[in-house]
Structures are given as C-alpha cells and as structure tokens.
C-alpha cells in the first residue's frame with residue numbers, strides 16, 4: 001500500500017542483520033547515511049539538509065566525507081524498488097532512525113514529507129558544496145563552527161557524537177581504522193564511558209593521527225578527543241557516561257532535529273524556503 005511507512009520500517013529492520021558485513025549489521029552505516037544527508041545544512045543560507053536526497057548527485061556524491069555511503073544507498077535500493085512511492089530523502093532518514101531503534105537506542109521522532117530533487121531540473125545551487133561535514137582531523141573550534149552552522153548547541157553536539165558508540169572507521173573510506181566501542185552494533189553510552197576513562201594514546205602507524213587504547217583495539221578520532229579536551233564538552237560527556245537515560249533522551253531529540261534540517265514544514269515558517277508564502 002502506498003504510504004505505509006510502517007511496512008518500509010519493517011523491511012529496513014529485516015535487512016539490518018548481515019553476518020558477512022563489518023560487525024554483522026548495516027545499522028551503523030545507515031545511521032551515518034542519515035547523518036551525512038542531513039548535516040550539510042547551513043542555517044544562514046537555508047541550503048543543504050536531508051530534503052532533496054542530493055547525495056545522489058555530484059559534487060555531494062563525490063565528497064570525500066561521504067566515501068563508503070554509496071554502499072548504504074545501494075543496500076537500501078531494493079526497498080526503494082519495493083516501495084517506489086517513498087522518496088529517497090524519507091527512506092535514508094527513516095533507515096537511520098529505524099537502525100538506532102533496532103540496535104537498542106531510543107525511538108527517534110521522524111516525520112515523512114521530504115521530496116527528492118528531480119535530476120532533470122537540477123541546478124548547481126541545488127546540491128551543497130563539499131566541505132560542509134566535519135573534518136575528523138580537527139578540534140573543538142572546527143566542530144563548533146560546523147555544528148553551530150547547522151543550528152546545534154554544545155549539548156546537542158556532544159549528544160550527537162555519541163552515535164560513535166556504533167560502527168567503525170574503514171581505512172579504505174576515511175583512512176582511519178577501528179571501532180570506538182566493544183559493542184559497535186549496540187546503541188548505548190559506551191562511547192562516553194570509554195572516552196572519559198581509557199588512557200588514549202597516539203596510534204603508531206603510517207595512517208592519519210588517531211588515538212587508541214593500550215591494546216590497540218578501540219579508537220578515537222582527533223575530533224572525538226576534542227570532546228574530552230574541551231571543558232564544556234567534557235562536562236556533558238561525563239554526564240552522559242554516568243546516565244544513559246539522559247543521553248538517550250537528549251540524543252533522540254537532537255537526531256530528530258538533525259533529520260528535519262532543511263525540510264520545509266507548513267507549520268514552521270522559520271524552516272520553510274524563503275519564497276513560500278505562509
């Protein structure tokens with residue numbers, strides 16, 4: 001039935017488990033897809049964001065920050081074929097939210113209604129430029145610049161980065177390597193527990209600077225360490241390490257806000273395109 005998002009959700013859940021892929025789940029890469037599709041938003045120009053599903057198009061599809069997400073998009077393609085009425089923009093964000101829930105995380109508020117940009121009428125300004133997503137090699141000033149541009153505050157930033165309880169870095173995608181936690185397919189506050197307690201040291205290798213625990217099993221990016229080294233961020237990270245319920249509540253609200261960025265809603269004039277008369 002056209003418009004049955006519950007059925008799409010069931011189909012997304014059904015493909016998550018994949019024993020021969022990474023740690024056995026497509027969940028983490030779906031969360032990254034939803035986040036990167038949304039995180040291009042610029043509140044000043046009101047451009048970018050999840051509406052449009054513009055990651056299908058150059059230059060966004062070729063942004064180095066999006067390396068590997070072509071796999072996530074391909075894994076979702078059979079679901080798009082089965083439910084052709086759903087837009088890619090809705091499907092990608094719904095997949096991220098569904099994956100978080102299915103991996104033990106909080107329920108994320110999600111609403112349908114995103115549209116897809118038509119490739120036939122595409123102009124250069126419809127696709128966000130490269131460089132809007134955070135650079136993992138940088139510190140707190142950069143992290144703040146990028147997330148403030150999307151419209152987030154410090155508490156929301158720290159909550160969102162807690163998604164690194166999931167998944168891993170791939171040397172053939174970002175150049176970094178390894179998971180952040182021992183449970184990369186469980187959504188939890190493990191990331192904050194480890195970030196704030198482990199004795200992190202520089203990894204000895206030829207790759208980009210990253211931090212590892214003494215057994216070289218777990219990792220942190222320089223941008224993750226910024227959360228520990230910045231006093232404001234660190235205070236929030238310690239709170240989340242102690243109290244998973246507070247983290248879940250804050251994360252659900254922040255991720256729900258993330259996937260709404262740039263989505264015009266009739267009842268929210270501030271978020272609507274300038275041309276609309278509300």
Ligand code: HEM
Nearest residue numbers: 028029031032035134136160163167168169170173174223
């Ligand atoms: C993976 C950077 C924030 C969710 C990654 C990777 C990098 C990265 C370099 C590895 C990609 C790969 O090699 O496959 C950053 C930086 C951030 C940030 C610099 C901000 C300062 C976020 C946020 C979310 C998120 C806000 C979601 C709310 C994920 C997930 C993965 C991931 C789930 C694992 C993907 C997989 O296993 O395939 N991130 N990230 N990240 N990121 Fe982030």
